[in-house]
Structure formats: structure tokens, C-alpha cells
Amino acid sequence: MVRSPNLQPNQVAFRVPPSCNKFDIHSYLTNIYGVNIQEVRTMNYATVHKKARTGKMGVAQAAYKKAIVTVDAPFTWPAEPEWCALEREQFKLGSKSAGRKMKGWRFRAPEQERTRLKEISEELHARMEAEQSGKK
Known part of the structure; x- marks a missing residue:
């Protein structure tokens, strides 16, 4: 679909x-x-x-x-999972920092962006570990 x-x-x-x-x-x-x-x-x-x-x-x-x-009946999409929004935000922040690096601007992102990117990656990592432990 x-x-x-x-x-x-x-x-x-x-x-x-x-x-x-x-x-x-x-x-x-x-x-x-x-x-x-x-x-x-x-x-x-x-x-x-x-x-x-x-x-x-x-x-x-x-x-x-x-x-x-x-x-026949109207179709409604199911609600988007939380991890999709996290991955989308992680991609957006990562591409922003890559663009900054390519344009020759500051290589380091602002402190707020760095902390948010770290939080997102930790949430995704914890979710992946929970899924792996649930499968075993």
C-alpha cells in the first residue's frame, strides 16, 4: 500500500x-x-x-x-507507531548536521540538537534491545 x-x-x-x-x-x-x-x-x-x-x-x-x-467502505490508515516518528526525527537531525558539515559551517551542532539526538538514539536502542530480549 x-x-x-x-x-x-x-x-x-x-x-x-x-x-x-x-x-x-x-x-x-x-x-x-x-x-x-x-x-x-x-x-x-x-x-x-x-x-x-x-x-x-x-x-x-x-x-x-x-x-x-x-x-465500498471508507478506508482509514492505522495510527503511526511511535518509533517511526523517532526515526524520522533522528534522520532530520542527522541530515541537518551533515548539511552543516558540507557547507563548511560549524561542524558541531548546538548543544540542544546534540542532546536531543542522543536521547532519540538511546530510546531507539532501548526499544531494539527490548524487542531482541522478547524474541529469545
Whole structure:
């Protein structure tokens, strides 16, 4: 499933292999998940090629198909887990300090950012350890 903010409440977007057709998507969702489907629309996206500095062409993104499925009942996304917000904040702070370093500014982040980054990494580390101990 793909988050698409421009869709209506009773529509859901999926990223599917290019070999799937509308009938496959409809039968899969109906038979496996028991969802009543009104309509299936598909869009093909081509492979994106990027040229490297060496002159070689590389595949930046493989080809895929996007399917927009209209269902009977309105669809609501589940609440986002807490660890997603922590990882997003950690990424934001890390990229901020990397950008500061690349632009030639101060290499060290302000004290407040450093302490917040340390708190986030400790929370994520504690969560990972709890998950590992729970699996054993």
C-alpha cells in the first residue's frame, strides 16, 4: 500500500508488479482479504535510468505499476507507531548536521540538537534491545 494524500476516502493505492493486471488485483483482494471492490485503475511507470560520472547507465528505479482501488467502505490508515516518528526525527537531525558539515559551517551542532539526538538514539536502542530480549 502507498500513502496518497490526493485520494478520496474510499480509495486505496497499491504498488504492484508490472505483470499484474486489473483482474488479478481484483480477484486477489476479493478472495484473500474479502474486500468488496467497485473499481480498479492502473498506471504503468517506466524504469528510470541515471547516468553515472563514469558514463555508464544505471537503473535508479525499476519499472512498477500503481493500482488505485475503489472500495465500498471508507478506508482509514492505522495510527503511526511511535518509533517511526523517532526515526524520522533522528534522520532530520542527522541530515541537518551533515548539511552543516558540507557547507563548511560549524561542524558541531548546538548543544540542544546534540542532546536531543542522543536521547532519540538511546530510546531507539532501548526499544531494539527490548524487542531482541522478547524474541529469545
